[in-house]
Amino acid sequence: MTGSSTGRILVLTTAGESHGPAEVAILDGVPPGLSLSEADFEHDLSRRRPGQSAIVTQRKEADRVQILSGVFEGVTTGTALALLVENTDAKSKDYDALKDKFRPGHADWSYFAKYGVRDHRGGGRASARETVMRVAAGVVAKKILAGFGASVLAYTQRVGDVSTAIDPLAVTEDHVEATPVRCPDPAVVAEMIAVIEAARADRDSIGGVAQIVATGVPAGWGEPVFDKLEADLAKALFSVPAVNGVELGAGFAAASRRGSAQDDRFAVEGDRVVTKTNHHGGILGGISTGMPILLRASVKPASSIPQPLDTVTTALEPTTVTTKGRHDPCLVPRFIPIAEAVVAWTLADHALRQRARMGASSSR
Amino acid sequence: MTGSSTGRILVLTTAGESHGPAEVAILDGVPPGLSLSEADFEHDLSRRRPGQSAIVTQRKEADRVQILSGVFEGVTTGTALALLVENTDAKSKDYDALKDKFRPGHADWSYFAKYGVRDHRGGGRASARETVMRVAAGVVAKKILAGFGASVLAYTQRVGDVSTAIDPLAVTEDHVEATPVRCPDPAVVAEMIAVIEAARADRDSIGGVAQIVATGVPAGWGEPVFDKLEADLAKALFSVPAVNGVELGAGFAAASRRGSAQDDRFAVEGDRVVTKTNHHGGILGGISTGMPILLRASVKPASSIPQPLDTVTTALEPTTVTTKGRHDPCLVPRFIPIAEAVVAWTLADHALRQRARMGASSSR
Amino acid sequence: MTGSSTGRILVLTTAGESHGPAEVAILDGVPPGLSLSEADFEHDLSRRRPGQSAIVTQRKEADRVQILSGVFEGVTTGTALALLVENTDAKSKDYDALKDKFRPGHADWSYFAKYGVRDHRGGGRASARETVMRVAAGVVAKKILAGFGASVLAYTQRVGDVSTAIDPLAVTEDHVEATPVRCPDPAVVAEMIAVIEAARADRDSIGGVAQIVATGVPAGWGEPVFDKLEADLAKALFSVPAVNGVELGAGFAAASRRGSAQDDRFAVEGDRVVTKTNHHGGILGGISTGMPILLRASVKPASSIPQPLDTVTTALEPTTVTTKGRHDPCLVPRFIPIAEAVVAWTLADHALRQRARMGASSSR
Amino acid sequence: MTGSSTGRILVLTTAGESHGPAEVAILDGVPPGLSLSEADFEHDLSRRRPGQSAIVTQRKEADRVQILSGVFEGVTTGTALALLVENTDAKSKDYDALKDKFRPGHADWSYFAKYGVRDHRGGGRASARETVMRVAAGVVAKKILAGFGASVLAYTQRVGDVSTAIDPLAVTEDHVEATPVRCPDPAVVAEMIAVIEAARADRDSIGGVAQIVATGVPAGWGEPVFDKLEADLAKALFSVPAVNGVELGAGFAAASRRGSAQDDRFAVEGDRVVTKTNHHGGILGGISTGMPILLRASVKPASSIPQPLDTVTTALEPTTVTTKGRHDPCLVPRFIPIAEAVVAWTLADHALRQRARMGASSSR
16 A cells, blocks of 8 residues: 655655546655745646646646745745645546446556456546646655756657757757757757647557756665665656666666776766766666666557447447547657656655765765 | 665665675565575576686686575575675786776776775675675565566576577476577577677677566556656666666567557457567556566676776776676676666565555456 | 654654644555545544643634545545644633743753754644544554454553553443543442542542554554554654653563463464464564553653743743643543554554565464 | 654654564664764663663663665665664563563553454563663664754653653763662652652552753754644653653643743744743744744553552453563653654654755754
8 A cells, every 4th residue: 555655855745636536646755945836836737737738638737836834935844845736627427338347558447456446537546637736746856856956858859760860968948948848959840740640640659758957966866775775766766757777877788888898987077077988878786877867658659549449348248439538549658757857856755865865964 | 874785675785895794684674574594595596606607707606505594494584684795716816907097998987986985895785796785685576476466587688789580488497408508599699699709809899788678567556656667677677787778568669660660569368368460568658468478688798898998097097908807798698687676676676566556356 | 764654664744833824744655545624534633632621721623624635536545635723722822931941851951952943832742732643543554454453442541550450352432431531440430530620629630542443454564673553553653742651561560470471372273373362462573463452551640730830931040930821630531542543554564564574364 | 653753854664572582773864974883772772671770671682783784884865774783682481471461550451452463472562672772763863853953852850750850951871870760850769769669669660751952953843834843752751661741841830821921932042033031932833933842741640560569460350460571660761862852853863854955054
């Protein structure tokens, strides 16, 4: 149990279903003295919000964050921070036809098998609607990280078979936000959009890959042997709906390599130890090296497609089901702010864990 | 902090350094009444042990597990189980030359940055020597899983660019153990060994990929939204040294797919709900579906290679370093029992979490 | 950090300040299939509510619980349950005079020292207002316990020096609720009320003791060695504002006794093992014995009294402060439902922990 | 489950039974750079050790701590610290007569009810033998606390009805260790010893109370609302065998008091905020105030007495049982170093939790 919390000393706990009255989050362990207002959440929540362009779902949510506690006179108090976002555009009726059917690729069956209870309205707790609170928490995490000089950025690296080889360190958020597909490489954007549009035209969806980059992370974050930094980051990314693969640095490509090619040589730059290359992705032995952290996450094609698919009913009779709700033909663009958020939260937790150990001299 | 424990209610805590007197583990939450003896550990520990063949490190460890508590008259008592394995063949002198140098690809620098203390003897806590206790814990986890009808098996799926497409469900442990490379596909074994031997001949190492299969896992394990089953499994695998990528089911290949190809259709087989294909890898929405769980982990080429590599000293002076200890030219074969162990532990923890929720009716 | 959560697998997380917009709770690990509606919370919340009689504070709160998630069609779904209670009668202006002063006996100074931030409005997070969510969570915990045949009851055992020696096992909730002082012993009620009225007449407050009884708890709950059942229960009670002492069974009186008087002899009653006396209070070695669990908690006199008291300002200047808000002259009567709630939550968590271990055969 | 670990970021995990080969502990989260050797454990372990005088059990244990990991070249490395103490004088035969009987006042019955397994040898995991690792961990915790300027001291405050009213702040460890009863007040020592000797002469035991004092704790430790400092301290004390009551500051005596008598007035002393009295015991609202922390723990008379007592067998037949092992007629003197240890561990954990929040400026 207790899958509703994440983090060791910076702990995020969430609740809320797609078609319930609201999404809620309690953020525990946020240091006092951070400036924080409800307006601070707007930027990232609007990036995640449905209905932003033709290539994402048309569900409309205002997604206004209400701060219920933990902030006084514009700064965090250090006590538990509670956030609430109302669900204002939930159309449960869209789901009535699904009441007794398990949608392929969805969590309908596994939730029913686990809990013995069926909440068919848009996936209930299984809906990606819950990620709204992750993004909200990410806003706070990014503020904590900024105090350590660190930041996180993500972008669409691949859609179907169209990918970019752009240098992740050359990308800015402005580049990412310049197009609805959230790919900062102008050379491939049109092609990516075409792939998404083609999938939609065929009443289908398409997968993709996100690249995540964390810069400014000092050497020394991560807790061997089980809470290695990459282990907690991978867990965070895999906990987002539709993610089915995560790589650090060279990732699976390193399986083809020899050690002499993979081993990044150390050097000194100014007064800092650096590596001349970054195949390791910024983490060695579970601890950050001070180099940029490079992660990639594979995102499955959306399971919800407006085609009739073979399945079974709760009474175990064969049937077909067609998903009618409003869904994304490609999940990656809206995954970008979510990926940033979960990575930021995990890094901020580790920043505080290391500060618990070392006090002021918590990083190099 | 607290990176030395893993699991929520079945909690493994370990300690021990490569060149200290012993490795220790405390297993908390093991149900009472399991038969367990010191001999039960021999099989999997011998699979992990160095020095088994020409293609792995020649360090020799007896790796005999001593049970210090938690077992009485041949069965577990339900109280904390303590295990100890002595380190008998640690040759610290091999590491004297490394005292002030950071080995490329190793955790030397990041540990030093984190703790401000240098234990240069074989990596200290960063050494893969700690995995001996993971394998020991895995033996207990496999016994718990057997009580639920579930089991875990892993094998070498790729070495360098040589891979097998064998059906994971057709593989048995006997097939895996038939060759030192732990690949159950006779068609590729010789080639894989040749790739490893070539790397060693060149004073180099080579990467690879392991396939892990869990069968008999009932539908219903996994705790949304943060402790999704795949999230905890990915964390477990990423916490093993040298792992830098994890995939569930189709993994990164799904990024190229459309939803209509990825969505596994549900069907009924006897009185069970199944999927006709298994692209999802046995987990949907963070919860097991009852289908086999299919994971792959990418394993970097070993960082320790007997070549001089550019690096810096603790005084930040440029230098070169040559690793002299006894190391594996390919880590995958010895990773196999470790992968099984960490996956088994994670699954057993989730089995008990679900049983806490549902009591006797804990699975379908 | 992370003081906002309690429980191991049944986890309660709360947030909210006395004068913020709302109190919030997320209950994780609640088993599916429990019937639950907003009306179910009314009974215990009205017992805790201010303004019920002349001897408690006159602050008025509707304290209506809104269920934001985790319940569908009248039963729990097994996913995170979110509850919200609005703060509708917060009179912050009452506190303006306290802005720069530390009230004696209050948490004003220690919070300021800890967080470096001052929320002077009614104690902020330190206010007992947060206990509204504990009582709400207790309602759910009591339902879980009922499924195990267990229940919890508390009553006022002492006010000042007036105490009852009534047999705890003869008390029912009706007896407790028959008087505003929540003492089930008619012989002392009038005297207790007189002591409280006298304190109020003197612009003062008075302390007391609550007795808590848990019946129907089977033998076998509690997790040695650190999470002994009495240890977790004591923590739960000490976490409630104003509690400064806890006893199990004979408690401090046992310090004067010999073992031959304290050791409860075992006997058989029907097919159950019982003890002929219950000096041990229902727990031995950290594990419930099947006998009623008997706890007492000491509750300090309320710190808020309408008298000028010497103190210092945030600028460290001497001053006096007079608390003007609406407060209880004796905290014990309103502590009763809170004590029941925190004990119920802790017991329910342990019930599930034991069920995780043993499955269906989880108790005797 | 998971009762074998305590602490949030400074986590102690223990294992070991009275008559098993060894007691083991893993200490996770110990900051690097603390000087630590095996000799450092001798002082406190000898204080806890049986057989020190005529008034404690005559079981003889060398209790030599072996450091298995986490220390290199005389200082802690920051990684998991493993400690081991062998059990060298376990006389299991003493317990053969108890094999099928539940000793009154002991955990025999409740363990059997919980686990369904009987380890009759001296209580197995329920034996106070496990506290040897708590004392060892306390040595490390005291070192961490010393870095914050804080220290912990305990002494025997009461034996039976003989008590001391000595000022806790005037007591030193030398005063405590001057007599085997560990009471620093020469005026009552002889009488306390006489009470213990009388109990032993009567083949009986006697209870008592320990006073614990923590000085130098800065204002600001403790995590509202559930992990209040007093809540975690009470849990720590209640987790020690035989403790059945805990008070903070005035404790139960405050139940008889009015607020005007209990409320400690604030004042300024130099540049520090202090209280003129210390009825609150150094903690307000769950957070340390900077005043000395004053706790008392009630310790039951030892359950093991060499008299025949009525009980039942595992087959539920009536019988009598006489405990023959070597036991203490009064547990309080040997409880003193254990109490110091568990309080020190809890405070050190909270010190690091606060440092995680605030960094260098972690206290006032």
